[in-house]
Amino acid sequence: MNLSEHFTLEELTRSELAARKGIDNTPTAEFERNLGELCTVLLEPTRALLGVPMHANSGYRCFLLNVAVGGSKTSAHLRGGACDFFPIGLTLQQAFDKIRHSSLPFDQVIIECNTWIHLGMAAAGKEPRRQALRATGSPGKWKYQLVTD
Secondary structure (H helix, E strand, O other): EEOOOEEEEHHOOHHHHHHHOOOOOOOOOOHHHHHHHHHHHHHHHHHHHHHHOOEEEEEOOOHHHHHOOOOOOOOOOHOOOOEEEEEEOOHHHHHHHHOOOOOOOOEEEEEEEOOOEEEEEEOOOOOOOOOOEEOOOOOOEEEEEEOOO
């Protein structure tokens, strides 16, 4: 099912870890709507800004999957409000810089372990913080540094 022109429900809920562990990562109707909003408000505009396709490697995560990956208890992934991706045709740093210097209404953009970019939207009724962060470490031991330059 398409959530937007370039993003599907399947790609934003697919998880190899969930499949291996037998975790049902099916979002509720509310979280599916959030994923649709994420695509409309952030993912499609980000794809247009970057001018390249994006490979989503983590979108919605149910509680059990979030625990299994060592995600934050307050992760936007839990409500369908975030996507981890890598750009196809740009370096992570190029994509991160373009996003953080844009006017996109992101809550957080995080370059994580120089492996992927986390892009999250603010929860309903909240203003986007527009935080740009660099994450290092490992699951359960993440360290975040604000990027201000």
